[in-house]
Amino acid sequence: MVHQMITNPDLHRLADALGVRLVRHNGGPKGFYAHYARTISTRRGLSIAAYRSTLAHELGHAYYKDEPTDNEHYSRKQERRADQFAAQLLLDEDAVKAAMIWHNEHISPAAYELEVTEHLLKTWLAQHRALKNAWAA
Numbered sequence: 001m002v003h004q005m006i007t008n009p010d011l012h013r014l015a016d017a018l019g020v021r022l023v024r025h026n027g028g029p030k031g032f033y034a035h036y037a038r039t040i041s042t043r044r045g046l047s048i049a050a051y052r053s054t055l056a057h058e059l060g061h062a063y064y065k066d067e068p069t070d071n072e073h074y075s076r077k078q079e080r081r082a083d084q085f086a087a088q089l090l091l092d093e094d095a096v097k098a099a100m101i102w103h104n105e106h107i108s109p110a111a112y113e114l115e116v117t118e119h120l121l122k123t124w125l126a127q128h129r130a131l132k133n134a135w136a137a
Contacts, residue, residue, distance in 0.1 A: 005115070006090050011055050014089075015040060020062045022055075030054040033061035053086060053117040060085030087124035090116050096124060 015022050021039045031042040031054035040058040042051060060066075060082035069075050091114060099110040111121040 005095075006052075006056075008052065008055075011052065011059065014059055015055075015062070018059065018062050020059070031058045033058045033066065035061075035065060035067045038062070049111065049115045049117050052090060052115055053120045056086035056089045057082045057120075059089070083120065083123045084127060087116075087120050087127060090114075090120065091124045093128065096121070096128075100125075 012022060019038055020033075021037070023039060023041045024044050025041045026044055028043060030046060030050060031040060033040050040055065040062060042054055042058070046054060061078065063085060064078070064081060066078045066082070069078070095114060096110070099113045103109040103113065107118050107121055111118045114121060
């Protein structure tokens with residue numbers, strides 16, 4: 001199976017399909033989702049990988065209709081779920097396998113090739129640990 005990379009316009013169309021408005025901000029966090037306004041804001045000046053990963057993560061919050069909470073347990077759960085949503089959206093087994101083999105299992109260059117953050121690639125690998133072990137066999 002040949003993986004067709006999810007492009008920024010694809011992410012923007014997904015936001016539109018979810019009824020989410022996209023805006024930009026200067027400084028501060030890489031991104032945030034405001035459920036009450038159905039708005040995602042991303043920081044200007046992010047690298048391609050950081051923008052794609054951040055927007056996909058925030059789309060995860062929008063998909064699950066996450067709202068901020070003072071409960072640290074639920075906040076961590078929301079963040080983990082949004083990371084997993086983004087990893088599933090942007091990465092697939094064939095592309096990750098090829099990049100990891102080509103870069104001799106080094107996360108940084110593989111993430112760069114896949115145009116995602118190292119954190120997002122590590123999230124995907126953690127979700128698919130059994131597959132990673134199978135590649136080595």
